[in-house]
Amino acid sequence: MSEVEKGVKDLKVKEQKARAEKMKAEGKFALKTPKGTKDFGSSQMVVREKVLGIMTEIFKKHGAEAIDTPVFELKEVLMGKYGEEGGKLVYDLADQGGEACSLRYDLTVPFARYVAMNKLANLKRYHIAKVYRRDNPVMTKGRFREFYQCDFDIAGQYDSMLPDAECLKIADEVLSTLDLGEFEIRLNHRALLEGIFALSGIDTKDFKTVCSSVDKLDKVPWETVRDELVNEKKIPADAVNHLEKYVRARELASNPTNEDLLKIFETFENDRVKVAVNELRLLLEYCELYGCNKRVVFEPSLARGLDYYTGVIYEVIVKEFSFVPKNANPENPEENCSVGSVAAGGRYDTLVGMFSASAGKKRTDIPCVGISFGIERLFSIMEMKHKSEETGLRTNATDVLVASAQKGLLKERMKIARILWDANIRTELPYKANPKLLNQLQYAEERIIPWVVLLGEQELNNGLVKIRNVKTREETEVKIDDLVEELKKRLS
Amino acid sequence: MSEVEKGVKDLKVKEQKARAEKMKAEGKFALKTPKGTKDFGSSQMVVREKVLGIMTEIFKKHGAEAIDTPVFELKEVLMGKYGEEGGKLVYDLADQGGEACSLRYDLTVPFARYVAMNKLANLKRYHIAKVYRRDNPVMTKGRFREFYQCDFDIAGQYDSMLPDAECLKIADEVLSTLDLGEFEIRLNHRALLEGIFALSGIDTKDFKTVCSSVDKLDKVPWETVRDELVNEKKIPADAVNHLEKYVRARELASNPTNEDLLKIFETFENDRVKVAVNELRLLLEYCELYGCNKRVVFEPSLARGLDYYTGVIYEVIVKEFSFVPKNANPENPEENCSVGSVAAGGRYDTLVGMFSASAGKKRTDIPCVGISFGIERLFSIMEMKHKSEETGLRTNATDVLVASAQKGLLKERMKIARILWDANIRTELPYKANPKLLNQLQYAEERIIPWVVLLGEQELNNGLVKIRNVKTREETEVKIDDLVEELKKRLS
Numbered sequence: 001m002s003e004v005e006k007g008v009k010d011l012k013v014k015e016q017k018a019r020a021e022k023m024k025a026e027g028k029f030a031l032k033t034p035k036g037t038k039d040f041g042s043s044q045m046v047v048r049e050k051v052l053g054i055m056t057e058i059f060k061k062h063g064a065e066a067i068d069t070p071v072f073e074l075k076e077v078l079m080g081k082y083g084e085e086g087g088k089l090v091y092d093l094a095d096q097g098g099e100a101c102s103l104r105y106d107l108t109v110p111f112a113r114y115v116a117m118n119k120l121a122n123l124k125r126y127h128i129a130k131v132y133r134r135d136n137p138v139m140t141k142g143r144f145r146e147f148y149q150c151d152f153d154i155a156g157q158y159d160s161m162l163p164d165a166e167c168l169k170i171a172d173e174v175l176s177t178l179d180l181g182e183f184e185i186r187l188n189h190r191a192l193l194e195g196i197f198a199l200s201g202i203d204t205k206d207f208k209t210v211c212s213s214v215d216k217l218d219k220v221p222w223e224t225v226r227d228e229l230v231n232e233k234k235i236p237a238d239a240v241n242h243l244e245k246y247v248r249a250r251e252l253a254s255n256p257t258n259e260d261l262l263k264i265f266e267t268f269e270n271d272r273v274k275v276a277v278n279e280l281r282l283l284l285e286y287c288e289l290y291g292c293n294k295r296v297v298f299e300p301s302l303a304r305g306l307d308y309y310t311g312v313i314y315e316v317i318v319k320e321f322s323f324v325p326k327n328a329n330p331e332n333p334e335e336n337c338s339v340g341s342v343a344a345g346g347r348y349d350t351l352v353g354m355f356s357a358s359a360g361k362k363r364t365d366i367p368c369v370g371i372s373f374g375i376e377r378l379f380s381i382m383e384m385k386h387k388s389e390e391t392g393l394r395t396n397a398t399d400v401l402v403a404s405a406q407k408g409l410l411k412e413r414m415k416i417a418r419i420l421w422d423a424n425i426r427t428e429l430p431y432k433a434n435p436k437l438l439n440q441l442q443y444a445e446e447r448i449i450p451w452v453v454l455l456g457e458q459e460l461n462n463g464l465v466k467i468r469n470v471k472t473r474e475e476t477e478v479k480i481d482d483l484v485e486e487l488k489k490r491l492s
Numbered sequence: 493m494s495e496v497e498k499g500v501k502d503l504k505v506k507e508q509k510a511r512a513e514k515m516k517a518e519g520k521f522a523l524k525t526p527k528g529t530k531d532f533g534s535s536q537m538v539v540r541e542k543v544l545g546i547m548t549e550i551f552k553k554h555g556a557e558a559i560d561t562p563v564f565e566l567k568e569v570l571m572g573k574y575g576e577e578g579g580k581l582v583y584d585l586a587d588q589g590g591e592a593c594s595l596r597y598d599l600t601v602p603f604a605r606y607v608a609m610n611k612l613a614n615l616k617r618y619h620i621a622k623v624y625r626r627d628n629p630v631m632t633k634g635r636f637r638e639f640y641q642c643d644f645d646i647a648g649q650y651d652s653m654l655p656d657a658e659c660l661k662i663a664d665e666v667l668s669t670l671d672l673g674e675f676e677i678r679l680n681h682r683a684l685l686e687g688i689f690a691l692s693g694i695d696t697k698d699f700k701t702v703c704s705s706v707d708k709l710d711k712v713p714w715e716t717v718r719d720e721l722v723n724e725k726k727i728p729a730d731a732v733n734h735l736e737k738y739v740r741a742r743e744l745a746s747n748p749t750n751e752d753l754l755k756i757f758e759t760f761e762n763d764r765v766k767v768a769v770n771e772l773r774l775l776l777e778y779c780e781l782y783g784c785n786k787r788v789v790f791e792p793s794l795a796r797g798l799d800y801y802t803g804v805i806y807e808v809i810v811k812e813f814s815f816v817p818k819n820a821n822p823e824n825p826e827e828n829c830s831v832g833s834v835a836a837g838g839r840y841d842t843l844v845g846m847f848s849a850s851a852g853k854k855r856t857d858i859p860c861v862g863i864s865f866g867i868e869r870l871f872s873i874m875e876m877k878h879k880s881e882e883t884g885l886r887t888n889a890t891d892v893l894v895a896s897a898q899k900g901l902l903k904e905r906m907k908i909a910r911i912l913w914d915a916n917i918r919t920e921l922p923y924k925a926n927p928k929l930l931n932q933l934q935y936a937e938e939r940i941i942p943w944v945v946l947l948g949e950q951e952l953n954n955g956l957v958k959i960r961n962v963k964t965r966e967e968t969e970v971k972i973d974d975l976v977e978e979l980k981k982r983l984s
Contacts, residue, residue, distance in 0.1 A: 067537060069525070146564075
């Protein structure tokens with residue numbers, strides 16, 4: 001930045017501050033939503049409801065039940081569940097007397113609290129709700145402070161990998177049905193990471209911090225990760241060199257199959273690795289039976305951040321869109337195509353037990369596995385898709401506008417509207433005593449309302465009204481007594 | 493309370509405190525949701541989704557669009573909108589750096605902020621979301637600190653009483669469709685209250701405090717209200733005596749019609765009263781055209797608490813249930829029947845303008861009218877109704893359980909489940925390698941799953957499976973190739 005640019009920027013910041021202070025002094029304030037949050041207008045709501053409808057239908061198809069929990073939890077419930085970084089991002093409620101509470105950070109911890117509190121032995125549930133993180137928002141990239149999560153989880157003591165396979169099947173169904181583009185389900189196992197870290201000679205106490213570096217491998221080259229591990233985190237270079245061969249196994253082999261990689265790892269002399277290889281192999285076999293194996297990729301570098309995972313972990317990424325985004329930047333195809341992770345999850349067998357134990361009761365572990373969809377990203381992609389297809393999205397569901405061809409006739413219009421409403425036909429009428437015909441027809445066209453019922457005094461005297469097809473402008477006279485039937489015929 | 497009772501109570505409180513402190517010292521805590529909040533289990537969610545589905549369908553039938561706003565707003569947005577009492581009940585977020593924010597208290601103020609911020613000239617929207625009040629919760633009576641509101645509002649400059657009439661029509665449709673019992677829509681006008689207060693000689697500055705006393709008339713006798721006004725609030729006895737004749741007009745006349753009462757008030761020499769009478773008469777006429785006039789009762793004592801109303805105000809009360817509640821208390825029929833207000837609303841023509849003005853812009857008033865449904869009460873009544881009818885409520889939507897008649901056959905079951913899922917048939921299979929047949933059939937019965945697909949080795953060898961009707965226990969052999977078609981036939 002040049003001196004002049006810097007000067008201009010400083011002046012602007014100063015001006016902005018002065019304006020804010022002046023407004024405050026006058027008891028005024030900016031009309032906006034809080035930082036990192038946004039309103040959903042009706043055209044966004046239509047997309048949102050479409051996406052959520054598809055997901056809900058798939059969850060129900062797999063026998064899941066819905067539950068809901070409060071937006072805020074007791075502070076103790078959330079503490080110590082999200083690692084050092086995550087913990088800092090939790091929103092607290094002000095101390096206004098009473099219990100210390102925090103806004104929920106995800107839906108998994110409230111789910112585990114719910115299972116423990118109600119002493120449930122098993123539960124297959126979905127939960128669609130907003131969560132809160134005091135993160136640095138990047139609104140254009142779909143990173144918000146208030147955002148939706150959409151979770152499917154299975155709690156219960158079951159035979160190995162059966163619920164896990166169903167979670168991957170669901171991920172496959174959701175992404176296939178949304179039809180947003182090519183996707184990949186990346187798969188790894190917490191025990192595999194533990195095993196190869198141990199084999200590399202990495203100290204157990206460094207597990208989390210090494211994980212968080214390794215997890216960056218899908219975004220930055222190995223050299224950057226290596227540098228961070230050796231120079232910043234002071235992991236011995238020897239250990240890091242060992243680790244490289246393991247976590248980059250897929251990259252370093254020439255186009256290996258999942259089984260090729262598993263064959264490499266199964267030779268390792270480490271019990272944790274053996275557990276992981278057996279479970280991953282079984283899971284991949286089940287995925288084949290469920291017809292969702294083609295998109296599953298065993299990726300030894302996948303690490304994931306959260307503390308509570310104990311078994312398989314996975315993440316779904318959209319690799320390429322099924323459409324050409326409007327306003328795509330031809331200079332930078334990466335930017336247009338890559339949205340990264342749209343869902344993630346894994347097995348967490350000890351979280352419910354942590355809650356029963358911290359409540360001072362006998363510890364009861366209920367194994368759990370689940371998947372959480374990053375709905376905001378799916379919304380964004382779906383919105384881009386709709387824009388690229390330039391299909392007019394309806395924000396209302398109105399089927400009929402009751403209009404009058406001449407001045408007045410308000411009461412007659414109201415009577416007709418009543419008949420249609422009482423027959424469950426989606427109907428609007430202008431809130432004007434004397435609306436102009438042109439304005440009414442324009443309203444119907446703008447709102448993409450397919451039919452207009454048109455009233456005229458002469459027709460009314462003969463017990464008739466006109467039905468007008470907004471698209472073709474064709475008009476048909478019908479008896480008022482037959483109006484409901486005639487409209488239902490056209491709407492079915 | 494006797495001395496002994498008091499002693500026992502004190503001891504209990506002491507014991508409870510000691511227990512809490514001991515748990516805290518051990519790093520333990522009670523497994524619960526915060527005070528005034530609750531989880532929704534799957535059987536409650538089913539009721540909730542049913543009620544919300546009915547309401548959403550009615551809102552859409554009237555051409556409304558959905559919007560959503562953040563759970564928290566800038567503190568300034570909420571300040572000064574809910575009167576002295578309401579303002580104290582707003583939840584604040586902790587100061588963790590950044591803007592001062594509060595949890596939304598209702599959906600009306602965020603709606604007005606949204607209209608002003610987006611400079612909309614009109615909007616007909618519905619919004620279903622949770623709101624937050626630090627009130628004293630009474631969980632058994634459906635008074636929570638976190639609860640749903642379900643709002644329908646019309647913003648825009650329209651001809652008199654047309655949007656208002658549609659709000660009452662919607663209230664009538666919602667309550668009729670839910671079929672919970674006899675209900676009444678009580679109606680009044682802010683200008684009528686202003687007029688009769690002035691005619692009684694009550695000072696303008698006392699308007700709000702007198703309103704809040706008068707509003708209690710549906711719960712306590714006039715003598716109590718009078719006592720509060722004269723002795724506590726120091727309103728001159730003369731003025732209160734005058735006021736009585738007006739606010740008790742319905743009570744004191746012998747079974748008057750709405751028009752009878754309007755005829756009394758229209759003789760009053762007061763401009764505000766005249767405005768109110770004209771608007772109420774027009775509204776009642778429109779309600780007749782919409783076929784919802786029979787439940788509308790003009791009630792001069794209805795006052796409502798919130799500051800922002802400027803025109804008609806109304807409230808919907810359920811007077812008598814359509815069913816006999818289970819565990820009804822025969823000693824106290826009142827308790828079983830009366831749930832009071834389930835919806836309320838009115839006209840607020842200046843709220844949007846307040847926002848455009850406080851944002852330092854030119855004040856633009858957008859007249860608004862709306863209705864807010866107290867969904868928690870409607871949920872409670874609906875739950876009571878379901879319990880009284882003892883109809884088994886399904887919490888899942890599963891149509892088919894894939895079971896095996898003998899040990900093993902896991903992979904075969906998985907293949908069949910995959911076929912059904914891919915054909916969009918709602919299917920579950922037990923997460924067990926060797927489930928017992930009896931347990932599987934019991935699971936289907938408990939979960940009210942209507943069909944079981946039963947696998948046996950011999951049938952499989954011939955390309956066959958059995959379809960079992962869970963209710964009749966009838967079994968039919970079908971070819972695996974025909975299974976989807978056969979099931980779809982049974983499910984349609």
